[in-house]
Amino acid sequence: MGKCINCGRESSVISKxxxxxxxxxxxxxxxxxxxxxxxxSSSRIEFALPPEPPGGGEVKCNICVNxxxxxxxxxxxxxxxxxxxxxxxxxxxxPENGFVSWYYDSLPTNCVADCVCAxxxxxxxxxxxxxxxxxxxxxxxCQNWNYREKFRGKGISSRELAERVDERTFCICYxxxxxxxxxxxxxxxxxxxxxxxxxRICWETNGCMDRRYLEEMIKLSVESGGCIKFDLKFxxxxxxxxxxxxxxxxxxxxxxxxxxxxxNREEPYLVASTLLVPGYVDREEVFKIAxxxxxxxxEIPYSLLGFYPCFYMNDLPCTSRSHALSCFQAAxxxxxxxxxxxxxxxxxxxx
Numbered sequence: 001m002g003k004c005i006n007c008g009r010e011s012s013v014i015s016k017x018x019x020x021x022x023x024x025x026x027x028x029x030x031x032x033x034x035x036x037x038x039x040x041s042s043s044r045i046e047f048a049l050p051p052e053p054p055g056g057g058e059v060k061c062n063i064c065v066n067x068x069x070x071x072x073x074x075x076x077x078x079x080x081x082x083x084x085x086x087x088x089x090x091x092x093x094x095p096e097n098g099f100v101s102w103y104y105d106s107l108p109t110n111c112v113a114d115c116v117c118a119x120x121x122x123x124x125x126x127x128x129x130x131x132x133x134x135x136x137x138x139x140x141x142c143q144n145w146n147y148r149e150k151f152r153g154k155g156i157s158s159r160e161l162a163e164r165v166d167e168r169t170f171c172i173c174y175x176x177x178x179x180x181x182x183x184x185x186x187x188x189x190x191x192x193x194x195x196x197x198x199x200r201i202c203w204e205t206n207g208c209m210d211r212r213y214l215e216e217m218i219k220l221s222v223e224s225g226g227c228i229k230f231d232l233k234f235x236x237x238x239x240x241x242x243x244x245x246x247x248x249x250x251x252x253x254x255x256x257x258x259x260x261x262x263x264n265r266e267e268p269y270l271v272a273s274t275l276l277v278p279g280y281v282d283r284e285e286v287f288k289i290a291x292x293x294x295x296x297x298x299e300i301p302y303s304l305l306g307f308y309p310c311f312y313m314n315d316l317p318c319t320s321r322s323h324a325l326s327c328f329q330a331a332x333x334x335x336x337x338x339x340x341x342x343x344x345x346x347x348x349x350x351x
Contacts, residue, residue, distance in 0.1 A: 002315065006032050012351050013279025017312045018140065022239065022280045029238040040138055040245045043312055047148040053077040053246070059088045064136040064180050065208040065250035078134045078181035092134070093182035097155040098189075099133040100182070101147075107170055112204060112229045113271040115340045116301045119200070125170035128199075130161065130186070132176035137206050138245030139233070140312040141277050147177045158185050162192035165199055171226060175204035183213045190220050200226035206233070206244075207251040207258075214254050222262055222269055229271045230255050234281065235288035243280060243313075252292065259296040273303040273342070276319040276327055278351060281307075286327040290334035298335045304328055306343030318348035 002014030004021040006028060014021045018039065020032045041051035053066035054074055061068045061081045068076035070083040075091075080099070082089045092099040105127040108120040119127065133147040165172070172193060179186045190201045201220045207230040209217075221228050232255065233248065234240040240248035258270050272293055274281060286304065293300050304327050306319040324347055331339045 015313045016315050025238050025242045036242045049079050058086050059083045062210050080181050092155050093185050095158040095188035098182050098185035099155045101131040103129050105129045112273045112303050113227050116268045122170045125168050128169050128172045130174045132179045132182050134181040135177040136180045136208050140243050142311045145311040158188035161189040165193045165197055169199050171200035173202040178206050180209045187216050200224045202226040204229045206231050207254045227269045232272050232274055232289050268301050271301045275305045275307050277307050278316050283326045283330045287330040287334050290331035290336050294335035298337050301338040302336050303340045303342050306346035308346050318346050320350050321347045
């Protein structure tokens, strides 16, 4: 049972590690912001990452929404860019070097977009799954937070990664962490892979990249028959800042742009998903996200995913079945025509 330090409410879906309820984050964020910032700082210092996106420094990185301005001998929020004597140095995320893990995943697989992807019927083929060991967010409920423990080490070039594509590779999916901090590496690997063999290029991302990179991602996915899966974690900005450390304004802007670029393709190229974090991603939040998506195009597929306790929010329960079904109904009520429930095996008992 957790207790909100601001309003005093107690509930099994208030994380003890966070100590703040969703209602106070939505309605009284100024009162709890410094407390939550301290939690984010602790979660990052542990892995030698800057506690917040740096500002006011000599050199600037424009790859993502953080637009880090880095002081001498300091690093950017993702930890991959440094200021070396007044020049921006890329530790990784360039065509020459990427911090990634990769493996083959037989199709069909548990891809977020599997419910609408041609890969679902590509039995006998495989996906080249590329996991990037970096991120532009700091989600306190991250399901893959362990990548931070593998952050250092020798990387792999875009060319070496593209060489992993063989005659049975149907698609490449970039995820993580998030591919955003290492997009120059992923984009070059995609171009080289397509030149070798026509594979579909897919992305799972928080969507906070600079627009010029998003345009390249869209081009590669559309031309190859792949898709872009945006993880719309919240609609309410204060909730995104509180639990992900970063504003979601860029994410929502980029999703709107992506929805406007390509329409009426036979296979959906744009997919949205939301992790149903108990107590924080509730029916109200899902309805707001779904209303936003429906206002762009009600045909955009939307996948609601069951949550498993992880990282700083490992004291929460798994998403309950009634929570998932209520959010599913909310998304339908908002006007979306293609709503899917994923991670059904994780759904638990009532809170």
